[in-house]
Every structure is written in C-alpha cells, then in structure tokens.
Amino acid sequence: MRLFIAEKPSLGRAIADVLPRPHQKGEGFIRAANGDTVSWCIGHLLEQAEPDAYDPAYKQWRLEHLPILPQQWQLVPKPKTRKQLTVLRKLVREADQLVHAGDPDREGQLLVDEVIDYLGVKGAKRDAVQRCLISDLNPPAVRRALERLRPNREFVPLATSALARSRADWLYGINLTRAYTIQGRKVGYDGVLSVGRVQTPVLGLVVRRDRAIEDFVPKPFYEVLAHLLTEDGERFHAKWQPSEACRPFQDEDGRVLSRRLAENVVSRIDGQPATVLVVDRKRKRQAPPLPYNLSNLQIDAAKRYGLSAQATLDAAQSLYEKHKLITYPRSDSRHLPVEHHARAPRVLQAIGASTEAFVEALKVADPGRRSKAWNDSKVDAHHAIVPTEKKFDIARLSQSERQLYELIARQYLVQFMPDHEYYETRVEVEIAGGRFVARARQLIEPGWKALYGQKALKDDAEDAQQLLPALSVGQVLQCERGELVEKMTQPPKPFTDATLLAAMTGIARFVEDAEVRRILKDTDGLGTEATRAGIIELLFRRGFLERQGKSIRSSAAGRGLIDSLPQAATLPDMTATWESRLEAICQREAGYGDFMTQLLTALQALVEGARSSLPHSLAGVAAAPSSRRRRRRGSSAGKGAKRRPRRTSAAGADTQAG
Template sequence: MKLIIAEKPALAEAIKEAIGTDFQKKDSYYENKEYYISWCIGHLLEVMLPDENSKWSFDNLPLKHKGWNFQIKENTKKQYNIVKTLIDMSDTIIHAGDPDEEGQLIVDSILYKENIIDLKGNSKKTIKRLLVNDFNTKSIKKELSNLKDNNEYLNLSYMALARTLADKTFGYNLTRGYTLKNQEAGNNNVISIGRVQTPMLALIVRREQEIKNHVKSYYYTIKGSTAIAGSSLDFIYQTKAEEIDETKKITSEETANTIINRLNDNKSKAVVFKYETKEEIDTVPLPYNLLDLQVDCSKLYNMKADKVMSVTQDLREKHKAITYNRSDCNYLLDETYEQSPAIIACLQDINDEKLQNIVNNANIDIKSKAFNSSKTTAHTAIIPTETKLDFSAFSDDEKKVFLLIANRFVMQFLPPAKYLKHTITIKINDDYLINNHRQLLDAGWKGILSEKEEDETVSGNFDYSKIYEEKPVEKIDFISLKEETKPKKLYTTDSFLNDLKRVAVYCKNEKTKQFLKEKDKDKAGESGGIGTPATRSAIIKTLYDRGYIKDDKKNIVSTDLGKELISLLSDEITYPDMTALWHEDIKEINTNMSKLDDFINSITEFSSKEIDKITSSEAVFKSNAQKCPNCDTGYLVKRKGKDKSSYFWGCSTYPECKVSYQDNNGEPDVYLSVSCPVCEKGELLKFRGKYGAYWKCKNPECSKTFNDDKGKPDLTIREKAVPSEQYRCLECNSKLVRRNGKNGWFWGCSAYPKCKTIYQDNNGEPIYNKELAKKD
C-alpha cells in the first residue's frame, strides 16, 4: 500500500478527488485498494530543547540545543497515532507537505521520529515527494504522475529545523531572562523577546522617536511655466548632483536663487530639446495574498490583521469559499485560468452590485499576468473556490472580506487602461526641464469600476502635433517653491504591514540589507521583509497582548514598557540585521547539515552573554515597577535575605535610601496610604531596624515611630513611658518603666540597655518582693 501524508485535510480531500477511484472514509483517513490518504493538522510534532519545561530560573539558563527531539503535541496526539499506524502498514510513503521549508519539515519530522528516515537521507521505505501548490484537480493529477525522490528536498527540512531551533534558543533564553529580571522589580508580566517580534516593536518605537526629534527644514523646487503652441505647460527643473544634498533635494536658498537667476538670464535660448511619446497600460491589480488583503481591510474597514486572519480561516474552513488563506503569493497557476469560467459562474448568484458589474464586464478571453505558474511559490494567490455559496449565511465581516477577494479575482478578466505618455524636455544651455503627461486613450477596467483618473497636467486641449525638437519656446517664467520637510507619520495597521515587506531599509549594515533583499528576490511584493504574512498578524497581536503597543485613534503607538524594552536591548536584537545574518547561515546549512550545531551554538553563546548582562543590571523595567514610597527616586527591588532562602524588598538607590519591605507572595508588602495618627500629615513607612521591623512617619517634623504588627503598623497611640517613682530595679536600683510589648505589658529597667532586667506585670505592678525594692 501507498500512504499519502498531506499537510492539511483540505489537500487530502483534493488529492482523493484527483485520484478518482472509490475511497472509503475512515477515522481521519481515506482508503482504497492502492492508497491510504491521511493528513497533518499543521505540525503534529514540535521541536523541544532540553530542559525546555524546567522551572524558570537564572540557574537553568541558558537553555541549550544539545539533545533536541521531536515531541508529540498533546492536542494532535490522536491524529499522529493514526498517521503512525498507517506508516507501519505502508510500503511507500508519499510526502504531500506544502512545497516550502515548513511543509517539508512537517512530514519529514514524523518520518524521522518513527525512524523511517534520518537527516542524512537514509530511509527504510520508499519515500516520494508530491509537490502541490494549488488544489486544482488537473494540477494534482499532473504532479501525481511526476513524483520526486523525497531526498531531493530534505535540505528544506534542515533549514526549517535550523530556524526553529535558533528561534527557540534565542527567544526562550532572552524571554525567560528578562521576565525573571522583571519579576525582581515586582512585575509578573512576561517580557517576550523574539527575532522577528522585537525588531517589529523597534520599528514602532523608533518611528515615534523620529517624529519627536524631527527638526523643521526646507527644500526648494524649481518650476518653469511655458507657452508652447499656444498652450501653457509646467516643467520641473532637473537638478545637478552638486546642487542637492544626500536627500536629493535643493536645501540651500542661495543655490535655488542661483539657479533661478541663471535660468532667467538665459531663457531666450530655451528650445524643445526632445519630444517623446510612449504607449503605456495600467493592468488590473494582482489577486490578493494575505498581506495585501490585510492592508486593504485595514484601510477600508479598520480591521486588524489578526481579525482578517480569523475571518479568512472561517471563509476557507467553514464555508469552503476561498483557497489557502495564508498565502504569500499574488500569482496563479496557468491551469487555474482554465478553471476560471466555472469559478465566475459560482459568483453570479451573489447579491452585490459591484461584484455583478465586474462579472458582467468580464471577458474570459483576457488572461492577466496573474496566471503564471513560474511565479507561484508554495502557494498561489487567494481566490474564490469553485463552490456554490450561501452568501446570506456569511457574517458582515465575512462578506466584506470575501467580496474583496472575489472582486479582485474577476478583475483579472477586465481590459487594461491605455495611455499615451508624452515627455517634453526643454534645454537652456546645460539646464533641462521636463514635463510628463499621460493622455488617456481607453479607461479600460478603471472606467468599468469608475475609478478616478489622475489630474490632468495640461491646460486646455493641447495640440501635441505642433511640438517638434529644436522648436524655440515662446515664453517661459521660473519660480522657486520653498517647501517644508514633514515628519514621518505614525504607523497605522496598513502602513505598518506595508513597511514589514521592506524592512531591509532599516538594517544598520549595508551588507545585511542586501542579504534580506536577496532572500525575497523571487517573491513578488516582498523586498527584504521580516516574518511572513501568516506570522506577522500573530506577532502584532502578541505586541498588543504583552502591553508593548496600543492604539491611539487609528495609529499604532508604543507603550512606556515597549519603549523601555527597546532601550534596554542591544542593537543586535532590535534591528532586522539578525534575520539577514541567520538567513545566510541557514543557506549554508541547506547544503551542509553538519553546520547546524555551530550555528545554534553561536546563538546560545550570544544568549548567554545577554543573560549575564541582565543579571548584572539593577532594577530594569521601571515603567511598570513600583516607585519607592520613601525617596520617590528609586524603585523597589526584590533581594535575597541574609539566610539566602527568604526575600525582602529594598530601594534601588540603597544605601542612600534604606527603606525595606517584607516579601508577600512575590510582591512588596507595602502598607501604603496610611497617614500618621500623630501629625496627620506624613505617611507611615516600614523600616528594618536592629531589633526588627518598625514604622516611621515620613514627615521630618514628626518622625513618630510605631511597632510592626504582622506587616502593618500598630497605630495605637501611647503616652510616653514615664519611669515609676514607686518601683525600682533589684539589680541596679534604677527606676522601672511599664511598657507594652508583643506579649502584653511588662516592666523594664530605665537604665536599658545597660541593664536589661525585666519583670512580669500583675495588674499594673511588677512581680517581685516589694519589701526588697529600694525606695527613695
């Protein structure tokens, strides 16, 4: 028997349909005379580090990767055991994970754990590879007849495994280290740190810093207004290298005036240097990938990225309405073009005016550039399925998202907008000015959708036939426009998602910037991105959940905790360069698995140094630490007592401030907001004295002290103890003083601490032989 292990149930269903012979449905698999078909539910196994489940303690850090293993996930144990049983019953196994690194590892990890393969390519059974990136029946049949040897793709597992181990080694160690340090400051929240998560947070923090530190400056644009062939045209002066700064703008008013004067002095020599025309088209936007869909949902509906992920998951799994929703690709297989009429037919009954307008104008003979198998990745663009839908059963959010997807797909069969681009160049000695104008010839899809055209740049009906080279310019006037530089804007969800596609521009090092861009060279729409469309939304949600970022109207801003975290971490952690460097290291592992240990060991070493830095630092995360009630300068820090087994809380400015508090279940036992009952102005604070804890009024004019009563001040106001005129100490003959202690009243010697004799109290009198007491 042959066992096909698909990455997900929907793919298993599609493979079953493509094979076509009768299958029986079993418990989480299909069976016929030749095949078993079962599936994973994402990762059935997870990579585990040694001591990963150990107590969070500095003593257990850093966690190391030596001895890692694949462990069955509790929530997928049943499915794993079904797949394991089918493996035992099969001679040939067909790996049908997604054709990318993670998809390769999802199935390979099962075969590895069951000792069917090792990571060197040795196998105990025949292992084939089925490469499917579209659920199109025709495509799957084609690939089933063209199975590959799984060993050809085993290197993809190496890369996925290396990345997983690296992320765990880095993220687990630093998250635990900073969380433990945070707990020392009295905070129980987790301080999560990750290779992708932390640079994403840093983008938001640094954007706010840039805006705050923005210094207003000015630049100058030189324009020429002319009369050619009886009509007015505006031209832009083409700057020279020596006239601009690193921003490629004219920032010197003197330079701008020099240019204006030079142009005015020679404007009589102005001629048409060059006139060119070129036909251009604007094609329809490509179908959606997940990121583009999230951006548009944010712009149009203020829908967060994780919400879009959730909605598309329901559209795919509950309604069977769309293809794979986590796709990073905007392109479709050529075979999908042949399936398109059937898909469009399924959309004709959906009650939506805009969609039906597009459907009615669609021309199936048009094949947009989206249909290009060579540009698909492990997945294809998100499009509707060939399924009749009950649109009335969709929620409002599901309708909004589905209509975006459906509209964008059917638009692939609309004609392009056509233009004639006119470029006129004026020359004045060695100076050049240019006018560009696009003349609309056919509105195409823009006209069908009633999309607004760009503003015309030509006044009136301009006759281009009267333009020819070397024609003198009848009249030209020049103006210098002084414009103010504007600070960048705060991130919104859509602008942040767009920036994550091109995060390479924020690398500190030019070489690592190129590494990141190289990573995305075959990905349309990505240019040095960080994370994936499927993971970014989850990471952004984590940043919200951890309290690192928050919404400010429609903007995303960082919290005090988020800002402080970025300020505490080294640049290696907060810039995207690390992802670029890891990418290069993992590329080497792609061809040489033996380099995995060296790669992970370097990350362990880096993590260890960061943990050493954490443990040697004082009260971190002041943004959510408790201010010292005594000095209002320091923060309360958890410290070990003299016995090394108990804890207490002291001020971070010690020894300047010596206030201390007992530890109460991981928090300082601060009895706050208790006014002094004597002066009624000061606040009582707890101090640790030579003879135990006591409370003292913060008001320096009062400084009244009180005994400690189980962590709270004993607010009983007592009269000052007065030495007795009647009773004397039998040891030194000093007067006795009646006092109230922890165990009640007693009599002590007024010569204390020289004489420490005490007597029990009996109804206001010391217990001893009165006749022996010496009296005045």
C-alpha cells in the same frame, strides 16, 4: 492499506470525499471502500520539549545555566492532541503506503514529517512515502492532486529549512528571554521580557519609527515653478531642477532649503524667453498586478478595509477551509502553473455567479489572455491565492470574508483584461541658464485599471495633472512669471497594519549594510507568510505594541526592551540574513549544519552581552498584566515537561527531516 496523513481535519475530509464510497468513519480517521484511509493532525501534534526535559535544574531561571544548548533534540506530544497521535500510531503500523498531505509550505512539510519520524517509520516504508500537494479543497482539484503524487524525499530541503527555523527560534527565544527577564527583575521590571529572532527586530522597526516622529523638526523647503506661454497662447508650468552647484543648499532628498536661492531663481526667470530642449513622448503599457500571496493580500485588506493582518488571515482561512472559495491562503507565491490556465473559463464563471461586483468587467475579460502570472518556473509547492471553480452566493459570507473574496477575485480577473495604456510626455526647457521640467500623462485605454475605480486612474493623473501643448525641440516660449512655492518637510508616518507588513516583507529597505541589502534582494523578509500576522499580534499581547486608531505605536515596555538589547538584536539585518539562509536550504544551496553553527556563535555573544549589563531603561516601567501573569505561572519557557520525549539528533537533521 494506503494512509493519507493530512495537516488538519478539514483537509482530511476533502481527501476522503473523493475516495470510493461507502466510507467508514472512525474516531480520528475515515476509511474508504477500497481500504484507503485518511487521518489527520490537528495542527502540530508535537512540540519542542521545555528546557527542564534536558536537565531538571533548568526549571529555575538562572544566568549560570545559559545558554541552554540541547545536544539531542527532543519532541513531546502536545497534551490536548495526544489522543489523535495515538490514532495515527495505530494506523501508521497498519499502513502499507504513507501519503504526506500536509499544507503545501515549509511548516506543513515539517508538521507531518516530524509525526512520521516520531512514530518510528524507517527503511523502505519511509523511503516510499509520497507527497500530496493540495491548494484547493474542492473535489476536482483534490482528485487532480491525488493523481500527481510526488516522492516525499523531494521535499527534504523544505522540511530541513523548517526544522532549522524551529530550532533557531527555540534557542534564541529561550535563552535571550530568560537572560533579559532575569536581568529585568534586578531593576524592578515585573514581567517577562520576551525576545525573539523575528519579533524583536519588528518591535525595533516600530520603536525607531516612533522616535523619528518625536524627534522630527519640520523645515521649510522651496520649489520654483515657471509659468510658460506659447506663441498660440497655450499655458503650462514647469518645475525647476536644481543644478549640482545648488547641492550645498539641499537636503539628502534634494529639496532646496535656502529661500534666498529660490527667490533668486524666480527673479532671474520672470519675463525671460524659454527654449525647449527635450520633448519625449512615449506610449506606455502597464500590465495588471500579479495575483495575491498572503502578505500582499493582508496589505491591501489593511489599506482598503482596515483589517488587521490576523483578521485577514482568519477570514482567508475560512474562505479556504469552510467555504472552499479560494485556494491555499498561506502562500508566498504570486504566480500560477501554466496548466491552471485551462481552468480560467470555469473560475471566471464562478466569479460571475458568486458576485455582481464584476458583471461588466467579465464582459470584456478574455479567458484566452495569458498574463505573466502563469509561470511554471516560479511555482513549486504552492501557487498564488486565486478563486476556485465553486459557485457560491457571497451574500452568505461574513463582511470580512466577502471583502477578501472580492479582492482575490478582482486580482484574478484583471489577468484577463487589456493592459492599461497611456501617453507619458516629458518636456525640458531652459530659462536663464536654469533647467525646468514639465510632465504630463494622457489616458489611452483604462484597461484593467477600470476595475479598480476612478481613484486608480486619478492616482495616475496626480503625476501630471496638466495638459501639455504640442511642442518641438528648439521652440522658444515666454516665461510669464516665476512662482516661489514654500512647503514644509513632513515627519515619517506611524506604522499601520499595512505599512508594517510591507516593511516586514520588504525588509531590505530598512537594512543599513549594503552587502546585506544585496543578499536580500530576492529573498528579503522578516518571518514567513504564515507567521507575520501572529508576530504582530504577539507583540500586542505582550504589551510591547499599542494601537492608537489605525496607527501602531510602541509602549514604554517595548521601548525599554529595545533600549536594553544590543543593537544587533533589534535590527533586521541579522535575522533577515538568516531568513535568506533558510531559503537557501530550501533551494539546496546551503545546509542545516552551517546555519546552526552561525546561529550558535551569534547566540553565545548575545547571552554574554546580557550577563554584563542591566536593563536600566526598564526601571520604573510597568509590565503588561498578561506578561506579569505569565511570569508568575513560570512562563512557557520555564515550565517543566513531565512527559518522556523522543530524541532526535540535530546532527542528523538533514536526513531525518524529510
């Protein structure tokens, strides 16, 4: 008997639907006519044991116990899903062949692998486990996936990376949360001070942004425009480009802060001749944006519809599992396999049948066009989020589901539309020894941008709203007058759902160390596609973040926590570097042992730092009600685990994870 172990019931049912009928439905499984059986996890069936499973003394939160470092890692069944684990235990014993059908990502790989390990599958049976990668729950796609099973051992690095992440989060969270909560009580803070490897640097981003806003002092700065006239009476303007000699009068962004300097330039150019030095006119093409991964979808949904990261994830999951209208949503890829291109006509037909929004665009879409989205070298376990071939009346969807489907459909449809084309012109002139530049952009072909409405085309025009006359190098113009433009520097904007997600995915921009920025060039990011929304929501639940309209701001407790921690724990540098190393494990470029050794060294130093100081910044700060309630229950970090756990060896993780 062949047993498929899916990550969740919806995926299990999708697999069963393509197996021979009639089906026998049992409690927690479906058996096909040929004997093949499908069962499933319900998310994680197992979880890391609590500290007191390693030593009963750890039930009490005490500084002298820290750091808690398990020598033999333990997993325990989750109480609410223990019954399904029993079902799987029986089926795994009966099965001749196991097929891992977890979601196509790191978490999905580990989730099923840890169940197979926990149930004691060994030897030839363990070596023969196959992997089924399903990213579309419609029957044709599931059949294709079942025809392309791969050896599960190919995915050992994926599971090992997820295992390292899971254990790192446990070690970091358990030890530092206990350390700072204990110290917080000494200054009167009545709540759990939750510290996390990812959540705390995210909180640090918001706290630092809020303080930059509060400390901001606006300053005037000055620009100079030269209003120019040709011999034929055509007018345009050019902007002064300060020379190197002006640098002492500029800020770090190159803005001129001296009004006197700008006034002097205005007086010097009034009525003076202007000589054209450069005329650079280029025809440019802009390819369509790539299809969505989860983070980009969340960012666009927040910008366009004000949806939170979690609301977007929930709606996308419903489109995938319930309606089967999109492919796997927790993807970090923005590319598609080349073989997927052959399905384009059917997917485009489904988009046209499902929504009226793209009727005109579909008339000009060319299914034979292949954008740079199709690239096998950038696709492994999962691909970009795209519509499926299923036709559906999207009027039956909820508002957020309909909004997301249209976003995803549009991003797919533009792959088959012409490039956006325009002329870009740059003119450089010299006036009284100073250099002035004018820019303009002229539309040739709207192409795919037409699908994003007039605003997208208008945004282009904002770079160069004027029309430039035909000019030639050496031509002499007249500067009719100089104009002094006074502006004020603006404070940074508060984070929103969209900008905070963008900061988490492009964290290298917030890293100060140049070497770390270099390392993170290709693998930057705080958290994963699947966890970023949950991290943001967790900070809200724990009272460290607050919403003010669309803005995300830090609370007094959030600021107090950041002020209490060593800077290394609040900056993205350390954990972003760890994310890079976890990705290196996936790519077989690094090992579990090295990663954990580096983590433990850093953890020891952080615990010692917590011992040696008190979080005085939290004195007098009220804890969020949810945080106080959690502490009085003992906190999940301090609850006892009364079940007998199975032990797994950290030293053997590289071989046991996959």
